[in-house]
Amino acid sequence: MNNFPVQLNELKTAIPTWHSTVDSAGFRAACATIREHGGRLIALWGSDERARGQGFALHAALMDAPGLICLSLPLAAENPAYPSIIDIFPAATRMQRAVYDLLGILAKDSPDTRKWLRHGAWPEDQFPLRKEFDLKQQYPLSGDAYPFVTVTGNGVHEIPVGPVHAGTIEPGHFRFSVIGERVLRLEERLGYKHKGVEKLAETMTIEQGAKLAGRISGDSTVAYAWAYAMAAESLASFTPEPRAVWLRALLLERERIANHLGDLGYLGNDVALAFGFAQFWRLKEDWLRCNQAVFGHRYLMDSIVPGGVTVDLKASDHGHLIKQGDLLEREVRTLRDIYEEHAGAQDRFVTTGRVKPDLAANLGLTGLAGRASAQSWDLRAQYPSAPYDQLDVRMATHRNGDVAARLIVRFEEVFESLRLCRLILDRMPGGTVFTPLPPAPDNAFGIGMVEGWRGEVLMALHSGKDNRIERLHPHDPSWLNWPLLEHAIIGNIVPDFPLINKSFNLSYSGQDL
Amino acid sequence: MYPIIKQMLRTGIKTETPPEADESLRTVQQRLQEDILRHFGRALAIRHVDAGSCNGCDLEIHCLNNPYYNIEGLGISFVASPRHADMLLVTGPAAKNMEIALRRTYDAAPEPKLVVALGDCGCGKGIYGENYASCGGIANIIPVDVAVPGCPPTPAAIMQGILTAISKSKNN
Numbered sequence: 001m002n003n004f005p006v007q008l009n010e011l012k013t014a015i016p017t018w019h020s021t022v023d024s025a026g027f028r029a030a031c032a033t034i035r036e037h038g039g040r041l042i043a044l045w046g047s048d049e050r051a052r053g054q055g056f057a058l059h060a061a062l063m064d065a066p067g068l069i070c071l072s073l074p075l076a077a078e079n080p081a082y083p084s085i086i087d088i089f090p091a092a093t094r095m096q097r098a099v100y101d102l103l104g105i106l107a108k109d110s111p112d113t114r115k116w117l118r119h120g121a122w123p124e125d126q127f128p129l130r131k132e133f134d135l136k137q138q139y140p141l142s143g144d145a146y147p148f149v150t151v152t153g154n155g156v157h158e159i160p161v162g163p164v165h166a167g168t169i170e171p172g173h174f175r176f177s178v179i180g181e182r183v184l185r186l187e188e189r190l191g192y193k194h195k196g197v198e199k200l201a202e203t204m205t206i207e208q209g210a211k212l213a214g215r216i217s218g219d220s221t222v223a224y225a226w227a228y229a230m231a232a233e234s235l236a237s238f239t240p241e242p243r244a245v246w247l248r249a250l251l252l253e254r255e256r257i258a259n260h261l262g263d264l265g266y267l268g269n270d271v272a273l274a275f276g277f278a279q280f281w282r283l284k285e286d287w288l289r290c291n292q293a294v295f296g297h298r299y300l301m302d303s304i305v306p307g308g309v310t311v312d313l314k315a316s317d318h319g320h321l322i323k324q325g326d327l328l329e330r331e332v333r334t335l336r337d338i339y340e341e342h343a344g345a346q347d348r349f350v351t352t353g354r355v356k357p358d359l360a361a362n363l364g365l366t367g368l369a370g371r372a373s374a375q376s377w378d379l380r381a382q383y384p385s386a387p388y389d390q391l392d393v394r395m396a397t398h399r400n401g402d403v404a405a406r407l408i409v410r411f412e413e414v415f416e417s418l419r420l421c422r423l424i425l426d427r428m429p430g431g432t433v434f435t436p437l438p439p440a441p442d443n444a445f446g447i448g449m450v451e452g453w454r455g456e457v458l459m460a461l462h463s464g465k466d467n468r469i470e471r472l473h474p475h476d477p478s479w480l481n482w483p484l485l486e487h488a489i490i491g492n493i494v495p496d497f498p499l500i501n502k503s504f505n506l507s508y509s510g511q512d513l
Numbered sequence: 514m515y516p517i518i519k520q521m522l523r524t525g526i527k528t529e530t531p532p533e534a535d536e537s538l539r540t541v542q543q544r545l546q547e548d549i550l551r552h553f554g555r556a557l558a559i560r561h562v563d564a565g566s567c568n569g570c571d572l573e574i575h576c577l578n579n580p581y582y583n584i585e586g587l588g589i590s591f592v593a594s595p596r597h598a599d600m601l602l603v604t605g606p607a608a609k610n611m612e613i614a615l616r617r618t619y620d621a622a623p624e625p626k627l628v629v630a631l632g633d634c635g636c637g638k639g640i641y642g643e644n645y646a647s648c649g650g651i652a653n654i655i656p657v658d659v660a661v662p663g664c665p666p667t668p669a670a671i672m673q674g675i676l677t678a679i680s681k682s683k684n685n
Contacts, residue, residue, distance in 0.1 A: 121609035128645055135644045141612060163614045166593030168561045170573045171611055192610045193565045196646035215640055218569025218665065262575065275517055281579035282527055288576070299569060301664065338516050463560050510568050510610075 005029035008069065008134075014233035014385035014449055016067030024083050027073045031062065033089045034255045039064035040364045040377075041085075042449075043458050043475035044095035048131050049074070052443065056080040056105050061447070061475070062459055067383055070460075075105060084110035091364040091480050094382030102129040102198070117512065118193040120144040127139070128199050151185050159494065161377065162386050166497075170508035174497075181493040188487045193512035206232050208462070209469050210305045213459065216474045217301060217510035218251055222248075222255040223452030225268035225304035230385075230448025231461040232306035235440040243431045244308035246387045250424045251300050252307075253417040256453035257328075258287050258299075260410045260417075263505050264332075265409055270499040271348040279335055282327060290324055296475040318425055323416050336411050349404035353488040353500030356401055359434060365484045367455020367477045369504050372409045373401035379451035379476035390427070391420055397408060403503040415454075440469045454478065454507065478512025527580040531587060532673040534680040538659045540652065543682035545625050553599055553627075553679040556653045559620065560598035564615045564651060565608030565641075570632040574602065575670040580624040581601040584672065595621040602671075602677065604657075606634040606641045619655040628680045629659045631671060636660040 008018035024031060031041070042061040049057050053410070073082055086092045096107040098115035104127040107113070107180035117238040118124070120142040126133060156177055159245045163171035165293075173189040173322075188426060197216060203208055213228035214221040226248050233240060239414050245260040261284040266275020288298040295303055295311045303311045313321075339345060357367060360373035379385075396412035396424045398405040440463040447458045455477025464470035481504055545553070563571055577584040578591070592598055595618045605613055619628070629653035633639045637650020651657055661674035 117609040138609075138643075139645065139647050141609070163611065164562055164595070164618050168563075168591065170563050170566075170568055170571065172616065192614070193563075194607070194610050195606060195608045195610050195641045197641070199646075200641060212611055212640055214662075215569065217566040218567040219572060221569070235609050238655040262572075275521070277578075278580050279520065280523065281576070282524065282581065285576060285579050285581050298667065299572065299665070301569070320606070334516070334520060338520065341516075397628050427663060507568065509565075513608075 005033055006071075010027035010236065010481060011070070011447065012237055012446070013232050014380065015383040015449055017070065018067070018449055019070045019072070021072045021074065023071065025072055028083055028088070030069070031060070031085050034062045034064045034069065035088050036176045037064050039092050040366070041089040042068070042456065043460070043479070044092055044099060044100045045460060045473035045474065045475070046105045046129070047374065047462060047471045048103060048129060050077050051131055053186065054104060058082050058099065058105060059147065059460065059473075061376070061460065061464065068281060068447065070445075073293065078406060080104070080130055081106040082110050083108050086110055086112075089364065090362065091139060091483065095114075100115050100129075104130065106176055107184045114147060117194045119191055121194070128196065128332055133199070135196065135203060139454055144464070146398070147190060148175050148187050149185070149188070149495060151315045155179050156184060159296050166197075172508050176497075178492060178494060179194050179497070183489050183494060183497070186489045188482055188486060190482065190508060193509045195513070197474070197513040201469050203493070204453070204469050206235070206306060206463065206467050206469055209472060211303050213474065214296065216513070217476055217507040220454060220457060220507065220510065221299055222251045222257070222300045222304060222454045223450045223457040226252060227448040227450040227459040228461070228474075229304050230450065231327060231446040231459040232337070232440065233446070234492070235446030235461060235463050236438050238437050240308050241432050241435060242263055242386070242429045243345045245307045245380050246424055246428050247313070248304055251295070251303055252363060252450065252452070253420050253424070254287070255300060256417045257414055258291075259453040260414045261287060263502065264335075264410055266280065266409070266502050267403070267499070268345065269347070270502050271345045272344060273345050276345075284445060286324070288323070293472060294321065302468055304436070307437040312426065312433050320426055322422060325421050329418050332411070332414055339407070346404065348496070349400060349407055352403045352496050353492060353503060354400070354402045354486050355484050357399060359487060360401060360484065363484055363487070364480045366454070368413065368426065369411050369481050370455065370486070371397045373396065374399045379449060379456055387424065391423055393420065403499055406422060406503040443470070452477070454505070455481065474510070474513065476507050478506040478511045481506050482511065523619045528583040528586060529553050529581055531582075531676065534677040535673050536663055536677065536682070538674050538677045539682065540657050540660050544658065545588050545627070547681055549625055549637045550679055550681055555588045555678055557600060557675070558598050558630050559600045559602050559675070560592055560595045560618065561602045561604070562615060562618050564603055564605040564611045564654075565647065566605030566634060566657065569632060570635070571639050572606035573665045573668050573671055574604070574631075577671060582668050582672060587591040588601050589675065593674055595619075596623065598622045598626070600675070602630060602675070603651045604630060604631045604635055607654045609648055612648060612654055627658045628655055628677050629661065629674050630660050631674070632655045632666055633662050636662045638662065
C-alpha cells in the first residue's frame with residue numbers, strides 16, 4: 001500500500017490483510033490515515049509478552065479500502081500505556097476500557113476510564129489476562145458501584161432495567177433517563193456474562209480451541225468457528241480443501257437464514273402481530289430440523305474445525321436441500337407481502353429507532369444494522385474469500401436506518417442467502433473435506449474474519465510453543481453496534497425499546513466474553 | 514386480513530405431542546406435594562434467567578413458543594417477573610458477574626418454587642468450567658430440582674425437563 005504512514009507487511013490469510021509493528025506516534029498516525037480514507041476500527045485487544053522478554057502489547061484491527069490492517073504497539077512491562085484513539089474512533093471507548101480491565105494497559109488522555117468488563121468478580125489491581133493471574137483463582141465478590149451518567153432536570157426520572165430482563169434475553173443493564181414516555185438518554189452496562197473465555201483459551205491447544213470458538217456466541221457458532229479456523233489456518237500457512245470451504249459457506253448462509261427468520265418473527269411479535277411470530281418460527285423450526293437431519297446439529301455447532309469441516313453432504317441431500325430452499329422462499333415472499341401491507345405493523349416499524357447514515361459512519365455501525373443505515377460493508381461482497389469469490393454476493397443496503405430498514409435488509413438477505421445456498425449446492429466441488437493442519441510456528445500471528453449474520457466476526461490468534469494458544473481474541477460485531485443502540489432510542493418512547501433492541505439483536509455473550 | 518387467514522389455513526395445526534416426564538433428569542427428590550403439582554401442571558409460570566450462557570440454550574427456549582412445541586397450549590407460560598413465577602429456567606454457567614442477580618431472582622420468586630437448570634453448562638459439565646469469572650453449574654449458586662444436559666438441549670428435552678419438574682415423582 002502506498003502513502004501509508006507505517007511500513008506494512010502482507011499476512012497470508014483468506015482475506016487481504018497487512019500487519020505492522022508501530023510506535024505510539026505511528027499507531028495514531030495509522031489510525032488517523034485510515035479514518036481519513038473512510039475506514040473503520042474493528043477491534044482492539046492487548047497481550048502480555050513479558051514471558052518473551054518484552055513488555056505488553058496493544059493490537060488493533062482496522063478496515064481500510066484495500067482490506068484489513070493490523071497494528072501491534074509494543075509497550076513497557078511496568079505501567080504500560082498508549083495514547084487513546086477515541087478522538088479518532090469513538091468506537092474504541094469500551095474496547096480501551098476492556099483492555100484495561102483485563103490487562104492493566106492504560107489508554108492515556110481518555111475521558112472515559114470507567115471499568116467495563118470488571119464488575120466485582122476480581123480486585124481492581126488484578127488483571128486476568130496477565131500471565132501470572134491464575135485462571136482458577138476465585139476472589140470474593142466486591143461491591144460494584146458503577147458511576148452511571150445521570151441526567152438532571154425538571155421532570156427527569158430514571159428507569160433501571162436488568163440485568164435480568166422481562167423475556168428470554170441475555171443479561172445486561174439498561175439505565176433509561178426519561179421525561180414522561182420519551183427517552184432522553186440510555187446508558188448500557190454490559191459485562192454480566194463475562195466468563196473468562198480469553199483466559200480459558202490460553203490453557204488450550206489450537207485444536208481444542210475450535211470447540212470454545214463455537215460457543216462464544218451460540219447464535220453465530222458457524223461464523224466464529226470459521227473465523228477461528230481461518231486464523232489457525234493462516235498461522236500454519238494452510239489452505240483448506242475446496243469442498244471444505246464450499247461446505248463452510250453453505251453452513252454460514254444456513255446460519256444467517258435461521259437467525260433472520262427468528263428475528264423477522266420477533267419483530268412481528270413485538271408489534272403485536274403474533275401471526276408473524278408463529279409463521280416465521282414454524283419456518284425456522286423446519287430449517288433447524290433440516291440442519292439436524294443433514295448435518296447432525298440444529299445450530300451446526302462443531303461442524304467447522306481448523307483443517308476443514310466435520311460434516312459432509314450425501315448425494316441424496318442435494319435435492320432435499322434445494323427443495324427446502326424453494327419452499328422457504330415462497331413462504332417468506334408471502335409473509336413479506338403481509339408484513340408490507342400491514343398498516344399497524346408498518347406504523348410501528350417506520351421511523352422508529354433511527355440511526356442516520358452520518359452518525360452510523362462516525363461511530364462505526366456495522367453488519368446488517370450498518371447496511372440498514374447506508375454503511376455498505378459486507379466482507380462477502382468486498383473481500384470475497386473462497387468460495388464467495390465465485391458467487392458474486394449482492395449486498396443489501398438501505399438509507400433510512402430505522403426498524404423498517406433493518407427489517408427490509410433481513411428480508412433481502414434471506415432471499416440472497418437462499419440464492420447462494422442454491423448456487424453452492426449446484427457447484428459444490430468433490431474431494432475430501434478435512435486435512436489435518438500442520439503445527440503452527442511459535443510466536444506467530446494469525447487472523448480470520450467472517451461476515452456472520454450480525455456482522456463481521458474477527459478472530460485474532462497468537463500462537464505459543466507446541467501448537468498452543470498464547471492469546472486468543474474473539475471480536476463480535478456487537479462491540480461496534482451496542483453504542484449505536486443508545487443513540488437509536490433517543491427521542492423514542494420507552495415501550496418501543498424492545499422493538500428497537502430486537503431490530504439490532506446484538507450479542508451479549510460475544511462482547512462480554 | 515384475507516392473506517393472513519389464508520396463510521393460517523394453509524399452514525394448519527403444527528403442534529406435536531409433548532414428551533413424557535423423565536425421572537433421570539431429577540437432581541433431588543420431588544419436594545412439592547401432589548395438590549400443588551396439580552395446580553402447577555395446569556398453569557405454570559416460568560421465569561427464564563440467563564446466568565451467563567453462550568445464548569445457544571436461549572435459542573432453544575425461544576423455540577418452545579413456536580407452533581410445533583406450543584408450550585402455552587400445555588398451560589405453561591413465560592412471565593416477565595420472578596414475582597409471578599413458579600419456576601426458574603436457568604441457562605449458562607453462573608457467571609460471577611451474574612451471581613448476585615441470580616440469587617436475587619431466586620429469592621424474589623415466591624414459594625413453592627422449582628428450578629430447572631439447562632444445558633451442559635447449567636448442569637456443571639460445560640466447557641467454561643469454574644474459573645475466576647465463572648461459578649460453574651447453577652446448583653453452585655441456587656438449589657436445582659431438575660437438570661437437562663445438552664449443548665444445547667433440544668426443545669423437546671427442555672420441555673421434558675419442565676414436565677418432569679412438575680410431575681409426581683415415581684420414586685416416592
